[in-house]
Amino acid sequence: MPIDSLVVDLSRWQFAATAMYHFIFVPLTLGLSFMMAIMESVYVMTGRSVWRKATLFWGTLFGINFAMGVATGIVMEFQFGMNWSYYSHYVGDVFGAPLAIEGLMAFFLEATFVGLFFFGWDRLSKIGHLVVTWLVAIGANFSALWILIANGWMQNPVGARFNPDTMRMEITDFIAVIFNPVAQAKFVHTVSAGYLCGAVFVLAISALYLAKGKHIELAKRSMVVAASFGLASALSVVVLGDESGYVATEHQKMKVAAIEASFHTEPAPAPWTVLAIPGADGTPIWQLQVPWLGGLITTRSLTEELDGINELVARADERIRSGLVAYQALEEIRADGNAEARAVFEQTWPDLGYALLLKRYRADVENATDAEIAQAAADTVPSVWPLFWTFRIMMGLGFFFIAFFGVWFYRASRGWIETNRxxxxxxxxxxxLPWIAIESGWFIAEFGRQPWVVEGVLPTFYAASGLTVLDLVLSLSFFVLLYTALLIVMVFLMIRTVKAGPKDKFLAADDEDDFVIAALPKTPVTQELGS
Incomplete structure (x- = not known):
């Protein structure tokens, strides 16, 4: 069956557009949910209504963002059946399980308690409402967990095997799917980035209020919480990002080699390339490198080599040839259930996906030429330089946020919040800036996996539905226009809410004048909270 590359590209563009639009809202939901819970905890401990006012204000912005996240996220799941029908057939038994659990366990939990958060202030006790707020935050994180378990399986397909009788991937070990090291590393890194996003959002809006001399008491308290929470989050993002990179080195060597623009295997200890200039053939003609650092970052060792792109392409060539053996055995199994062919298939099926790379060039892959095999092996290399530069933008922003929140934490602890306009x-x-870093990370994760939709199992071009170019142009245009309109609406509502400022009809007029935090230990930070 011929592969229409334009149909595949348009399908990828459509999913990328909807996913990256959706991911504008997800990190802020994660970050604001915990910020709200922290602020309401202080309110319950102190009984001071200024913290209730802060919780309601940031909760209103959370609610706007949450609604937009739901609206943009629902469409994505329909695309698996509409735009990626063969993907759904081939791996739906595995991929669908965590998504179903996310909907039943996490999303319904989060959505239910979001309603109670907004409408339960006068119907629940202080402790009861605080529990609701924390469950909103926990539900948001559970939702992210199951989605990233599903995505992590696409990056590292453990706990499943291909069944030659059903022609589908099937789960063999659900515990392995849940505790997939790639999924766990992605989860902690992603949610930490969400926390950082929420902290920057709260700090930036609070700084705006202070610069304009508005809502000073609420802004100061919000800023102290954001500075503390943001510093912890920024440190976590960098540390857990390092863990995510190490796991990728173990399971996605080609992605790491592309990110580092490492075309040849580097002898241990490998250097780390800070900057590079690509030549006409794509290889670097100039590099600024730090000795040994590449080995420490990617392999955490001074004795292990960092695999290069050219050597990994040679391994892909070998796996394609092994996959052809599996493909031929599968054909025999489907023809007559040959027991000997089954034994061969059991030994070689992990390489079956590599044989499917040849479907781009011919339907009868068993007759592929050496040149076609070599071309299919070269296809396993993602586009190097977009990954190289995007990773360095993301990493640079990560270290910037550590310094940024470090300065704010120090200033807050000294009581210097308003002293520098x-x-x-x-x-x-x-x-x-957090959205630039987060979208960069998402781009690296997904673009760096190409040409696979499921790493080593199913090529992206082979997973698409048989839609027409016209179908995809119309649907892509519709979704881009719709999502852009939703983004404009969200920004408009956010700006209007920020301009209106925090409101709480239950706040006593003199409540902010005599604020103290009697329930907390006396530290510079808590003294600033109560000042």
């Missing part, structure tokens, strides 16, 4: 405005303009 220029730094307040600088903080306001950092607002877009």
């Amino acid at each position: 220029q730094f307040l405005w600088f903080s306001v303009f950092t607002l877009p």
